[in-house]
Amino acid sequence: FERPNEMRIAVQDHRQRKGPRVYLQGAFSILEVLVGVLVIGIMAVGLYVGMTQGFGVIRLARENLRATQILQEKMETIRLYTWDQVNAPGFIPATFDEPFYDVSEDNDGGLVYQGQVTITNANMPLTSYANDMREVRVAITWNSGNVQRQREMRTLISRYGLHKYIY
Numbered sequence: 001f002e003r004p005n006e007m008r009i010a011v012q013d014h015r016q017r018k019g020p021r022v023y024l025q026g027a028f029s030i031l032e033v034l035v036g037v038l039v040i041g042i043m044a045v046g047l048y049v050g051m052t053q054g055f056g057v058i059r060l061a062r063e064n065l066r067a068t069q070i071l072q073e074k075m076e077t078i079r080l081y082t083w084d085q086v087n088a089p090g091f092i093p094a095t096f097d098e099p100f101y102d103v104s105e106d107n108d109g110g111l112v113y114q115g116q117v118t119i120t121n122a123n124m125p126l127t128s129y130a131n132d133m134r135e136v137r138v139a140i141t142w143n144s145g146n147v148q149r150q151r152e153m154r155t156l157i158s159r160y161g162l163h164k165y166i167y
Helices: 030-079 083-087
Strands: 095-099 112-121 133-144 147-158
Touching (some): 083 133
Antiparallel strands (some): 095 112, 112 133, 133 147
């Protein structure tokens, strides 16, 4: 049991030590440091590859979208022509070039789509209206990096519209 008026005194050991003082601290070994650097390096390379491939996929998607826009624009323009204009030689240009960015008149070496329009007789054997039908093919090619890419659209055009041929 304690006495209420008792005073406690802390006693410290002040003996002299001989030699330098030694402080014990925890440190990483060289192996732990190398493993940590390896893990961080693998994560950095993975992040770089993921970002690079992500930007590549986005660039290709934008190129494909622009190619589809160009094809659709050419098809819609051909749809506005009359039967005589479609069949007139040279009225519809056989080739065309379209830039990726259509904001200026001068294309400063950017991506350019090369296109080709082909109008032929429709391949419809044994039909009475085969001479009144034409097949229109619009194809474009472009270079994306070191890869040549291509897309195309095809449609049929009739002399008198669809209402004459559908019963």
